[in-house]
């Protein structure tokens with residue numbers, strides 16, 4: 001499916017990264033990273049396994065500290081924040097991590113209300129129920145309200161995981177390998193959901209993946225991470241219309257449709 005055109009505002013940068021470096025001992029994972037996420041866009045960070053995509057997301061969310069460079073998220077320098085400030089900032093970010101598992105002993109409803117009850121203690125029961133109803137409808141799973149996670153398919157669990165982040169109304173969404181481990185049809189389903197979330201909630205998102213179909217279907221812009229740097233940025237066609245053998249090899253080994 002073609003990516004719908006999104007209303008992107010290039011003058012606002014919910015995430016701005018300059019001169020970022022990160023090494024682990026002699027392993028120089030991120031060598032010199034510049035990245036501006038535009039407001040309202042889906043930005044795909046594409047790269048082979050082990051190229052540092054997860055490290056990048058962890059630095060953006062304050063789980064890891066960079067060695068050099070600046071990482072500004074919603075106007076704040078992440079590595080300068082206190083634990084409390086970081087917690088506040090994280091409430092504005094929706095994380096869809098590979099293993100952001102649901103609580104198996106709770107129903108879908110209980111899973112969804114958990115972040116609200118914990119982080120917004122003053123919301124009323126009525127507001128919670130309304131928010132749950134709204135996000136479940138948003139991810140197309142209104143009927144799953146009282147089901148247990150074990151009764152849902154992998155794709156449905158992923159949807160509920162995304163709904164659980166949306167309930168906090170995040171300004172930014174970070175998707176880490178959203179289609180990993182899903183069958184091709186479910187992948188299409190999740191790619192469509194990522195676009196629906198962008199449209200419906202006006203989120204600005206970074207999607208990190210090595211799945212080219214996911215990149216093509218969800219990305220307004222693609223950044224290709226190679227050897228610790230972004231080697232190419234543009235639309236899917238711009239990135240892969242290249243003489244760079246490393247990018248051609250990535251394309252030839254990965255693209256399945």
Ligand SMILES: Nc1ncnc2c1ncn2[C@@H]1O[C@H](COP(=O)(O)OP(=O)(O)OP(=O)(O)O)[C@@H](O)[C@H]1O
Nearest residue numbers: 024027029047048049050051052053054055056210
């Ligand atoms: N805390 C850490 N300590 C030491 N090395 C680490 C740490 N975190 C990541 N690395 C190393 O950094 C490199 C990049 O890891 P990262 O998880 O970011 O890769 P990735 O691009 O997300 O790959 P994948 O798609 O397989 O998750 C790997 O070689 C990894 O072993």
